[in-house]
Amino acid sequence: MTTYIIGDIHGYYNEFLSLLNKVNFNHKKDKLWLTGDIIARGPDSEKMLFYLYNFQESIRLVLGNHDLYLLALYSGIIHTGTIYDKKILELLSNKKISIIIDNWLKYQPLVQIDEEKKIIMTHAGITPQWNNIDIIKSVSSEVENILISKNNKIFFSYMSNKKYQSNDWNNNKLTGFKRFNFIINSLTKMRYCYPDGTLEMTIKEEPKNVSKLLKPWFLISNDIYKKYTILFGHWSSLNGRYTPSYIMGLDTGCCWGNKLTMLSWEDKKFYTKKCKI
Numbered sequence: 001m002t003t004y005i006i007g008d009i010h011g012y013y014n015e016f017l018s019l020l021n022k023v024n025f026n027h028k029k030d031k032l033w034l035t036g037d038i039i040a041r042g043p044d045s046e047k048m049l050f051y052l053y054n055f056q057e058s059i060r061l062v063l064g065n066h067d068l069y070l071l072a073l074y075s076g077i078i079h080t081g082t083i084y085d086k087k088i089l090e091l092l093s094n095k096k097i098s099i100i101i102d103n104w105l106k107y108q109p110l111v112q113i114d115e116e117k118k119i120i121m122t123h124a125g126i127t128p129q130w131n132n133i134d135i136i137k138s139v140s141s142e143v144e145n146i147l148i149s150k151n152n153k154i155f156f157s158y159m160s161n162k163k164y165q166s167n168d169w170n171n172n173k174l175t176g177f178k179r180f181n182f183i184i185n186s187l188t189k190m191r192y193c194y195p196d197g198t199l200e201m202t203i204k205e206e207p208k209n210v211s212k213l214l215k216p217w218f219l220i221s222n223d224i225y226k227k228y229t230i231l232f233g234h235w236s237s238l239n240g241r242y243t244p245s246y247i248m249g250l251d252t253g254c255c256w257g258n259k260l261t262m263l264s265w266e267d268k269k270f271y272t273k274k275c276k277i
């Protein structure tokens with residue numbers, strides 16, 4: 001059995017399959033972990049969803065911000081009419097995609113933990129403000145329970161509302177939508193923090209171009225980083241660089257014409273596939 005972890009695929013199905021073929025991936029014995037953002041931007045989001053749904057037994061996925069946005073549009077929130085939204089709505093017009101969402105995608109977690117391998121995987125990372133495994137388990141399940149609830153449309157309509165943005169966990173004292181937004185932002189969108197660990201939610205560039213007043217979340221100390229390897233995606237401008245060895249960023253910008261990256265966990269070997277855009 002080999003465990004493979006692939007970064008943000010964003011609908012680049014052919015490149016994804018070619019990585020699996022490189023290692024003769026076998027769904028009967030191997031495991032596939034995905035850092036989220038499986039859809040949007042690329043040409044084959046539909047094929048990606050069908051494939052993952054069919055092989056769900058061998059797959060461990062975390063939801064990324066784009067996957068959550070797909071769920072948000074599916075819940076019926078008002079869309080903006082951008083080309084991006086139109087593309088997702090077109091995907092949703094396929095009835096079979098609704099079945100995949102209702103039976104599988106909306107039940108996918110925001111965090112995957114493996115206590116034997118000592119791995120935590122999330123789409124964006126683990127905020128320095130959460131320093132033990134119990135808080136991580138409990139906050140992610142708070143949001144996961146809402147994603148599958150009947151009231152999820154209300155949640156989605158406030159999910160990205162700046163009015164409810166809070167950058168400080170405030171020692172677990174946040175409540176309501178501010179609390180949900182902090183959890184969503186930390187697990188699916190975070191990149192930089194101030195030295196005290198509060199989030200900075202606007203800057204996407206690579207660290208060498210950013211003020212030293214800000215630090216990538218993974219360079220702020222947190223006891224949890226000593227106990228687990230943290231696997232994440234989301235931040236393509238890192239391109240596999242900048243992180244300490246026990247924190248691994250696997251989004252290498254496939255959807256920007258760069259490459260898709262796969263890590264073979266047991267032997268720590270990397271495989272890449274250049275993406276055609």
Ligand SMILES: [Mn+2]
Pocket residue numbers: 037064065066123188233234235
């Ligand atoms: Mn992302």
